[in-house]
Amino acid sequence: MAGGAETERDDEAAARSMYLIGGRRVTVSDLLEAGLIRVGEALRFRRSRIGVTYDATVTESGLIRLEAGGEEFRSPSRAAMVAAGMRAVDGWRAWLVVDQDRMLDTVRQELLDRVISRVAAEANQRNEDSERRRIHDRLRQARKRADEHAPERISVRDLLALWGASDRGDQVSRIEADLANHGLTTSPSFRAVTLDTPVWLTTPPSDSEDAATTDLSGTEAVPADEDDEGGRDLDVRLTVGNLSPLQGVESVGPNSTLQEAITRMELNDYSQLAVLSGPRNLRGAVTWRSIAQAMHRKASVRLADAIDAQAEVVDYDRDLFEVLGTLQQRDFVFVRDESKAIAGIVTTADVAQRYGQMAMPFFHLGELDQTLRWILNRALDFETVQRLCNRRISSVDQLTFGDYRRVLENKEAWDRLGWPLDRASFICRLEEIRNIRNKVMHFHPDPIPEDAVDKLRRFNKLLHRYRERA
Template sequence: MSAEPSGGTGGRAMHLIRGRRVTVSDLLDAGLLQEGAKLRFTRRRIGDVYGAMVTGNGRIRLDRDGGEFRSPSRAAMVAAGMRAVDGWHAWQVVDQGRMLDALRQELLDRAISTAAVAANRQEEDADRQRIHSRLREARGRAEARNPESFSVRELIALWRVKDRSDQVSQIEADLANHGLVTSPSFRAVTLDTVVSLITPPDESDEPATAGRSDMDNLPVVEDDEGGDDLNVRLTVGNLSPLEGVESVNPNSALEEAITKMLLNDYSQLAVLNGPRSLRGAVTWRSIAQAMHQKPDASVADAIDPQPEVVPYDRDLFEVLPALQQCDFVFVLNESKVVSGIVTTADVVQRYGELATPFLQLGELDQTLRWILGRSFDVESIRSYCEKPVESFDHLAFGDYLRVLQNNDAWIKLGWPLDRSAFIARLDEIRIVRNSVMHFHPDPVPEDAVEKLRRFNRLLHQYRDLV
């Protein structure tokens, strides 16, 4: 195996495993694919065959209508009229007899090999080698139908991160480059939800009589055009761990439902005949109504037959009207099993988790601006800032740091505090602020929120000294 792709693209190849998806252009640049190469996509179950050609600018041109696509998956989906297909496993290079995915894996192996002999960036490259090796192992297990399963928190820890923040795109790119997806989607669930690393299903994995509902049940294959990279939604699954729901059978005695609700402090229970057979729900209201009409009522008499049921990846905003009306919705996992419940209390808690650091940061921002306004004039502030400042209202968080890092400015405040410790904590808060203001889906850790509270208390204590 060569230590560097032909054409001297080792540097670019290494870049590929630092946060973006491999493209057909990368295969061309590495000499693994040639302009004009013929591609073939065979749907084995029905025998249809589609042809295409690789263009000089790294696109796939369909034989049928001449349409060109940068994404192999998008090209395959359009060619076959399919909702979802993994184009890297669908398209075969005719003269090589190899799938595009095999070329992609060779490119990644070469990039890792190049990194192994590089003298610089050793720590980062070692990290990339570790991730590459780990995902290759996961890919092997997925292909052997023995996929690895772990919580989202454990998954993202492979990239040494604790939440789905700015590195989520890199994580998705690394997974995609190794032909992996998570089921359910690791974006749309809680950090403690268990996901499996699988290969996207090909046609042979689909039920022979698959209808629309069956197709909707399959993991979504990204089209590599960037359409799925922007995903800033807060989903129902982000509030529900999908660990199952407490339930009763329609034939159960009402005392069983009441006891389970009291023991768990629940306001409702699912009524199930089986994991996919939801008969309805019982609530305190439906129980009261049933017992009022029939003193010896059973669960069957107290069923609300039309509870709202939503998939785990449904946008939370779309579900708010139903929550307002019914106070809860049941949640389906990726296999359409009733696996969770979201209540209005869950929504209030989550929005509280989002709002608390936002409001604390707003208070901190206003207090720092007030302190600087009392201690300096605009003219003196300009000398510390890297941009034109016409008033204190134009100051940003970075400006606060630059001003307070200056020893002369710190002395002018007259605070009996250690400047380096104060600035270090303010810089930690800057990182928290970036996470909050970028609207990441995961709650800010409680220890970070407590740092904000304590810092605000400190500012209020010393602001009167200026």
């Protein structure tokens, strides 16, 4: 009996271990439960530069209670930010566990090492858990390089590939949790740039004299655990950086000739050109409109006469919707990267192309939806459709792609269509379409791959060819 209870406890511990490394942020409660810290543990945040110290304790429920004021927080970063009156600070690297004389982040790393070792042993090195160990080891190496001030640089596409992801879809929460658990963040934010933009794997500073801490490239750093208090998990914005690769802009200097500017625009088929006196010093832009206006004013025109000094500059992580009005008025905006350098441009053509990419799958899916409902309504009686759906619906207009599959998987219903097609192959493609639909409806920031759009287009053509037979 005792052996059975012990086995049950081991199973629970194994399940808990799997849960911890399955894409969830480690919390102070996890450290408490693992026995790595204790109730009442004293924590201290010392800002040595200004000679100020903040004290706190760990509560029974795994919260951090500030000594001054008694406020309690689940997030170490939030606790440190409130204690010090700072806008951003990495609490895991700010709070010292006094009796252990080591940072809270070090305790967290010990927990992760324990969990990974335990899972590998309990699972007998199953493929899935070996993959988790590989990611853990990879992030540990990245953290080591970040601590040595030699952070790793990797493209967003290659970063996602570490988790077997090809876009910023369903895996994003897990990726952010794994990065946060290792005290890592990306600079710039991997959510806010294109897939081929390189990012640094770095750590946000644990202390700063400024109200807002900055990362090594000059941008405001986000605490690795800010999401613990409901911060950035629901971040589905389309940013300016999602449209610009941030790989530099074609430019001329303020002392260049107008002929040089025109030649560069002609060679590259550009409608505008940046005028820079340094990577961060935008003097304006030269456009076909500004050139025409300058020539209208006087016959002899220099580059300086054709510079539009009112050219707009926005940060790469700015919400795209916020700059649509500016784009409508001015046709383009220049984009600053994480180091404040002018590194990209977004035009109305870019926006039209992106929204076209986003809209095309919606149109195809809408057509598929309507056609499948029309076919089932013609070929089957409503009672049969409702029975095969195995749920209560009041009309065929309530059918989903999952319902279409459940209905058409039935051989009798399929035969009623009278189609000379292989049912298994058709259902397999319908399931692929359902998965594409789910990705589109979740508003992922990355364009739907062209092959997915082609599948939708071809499926629509097939339905139109055979629908009359139903």
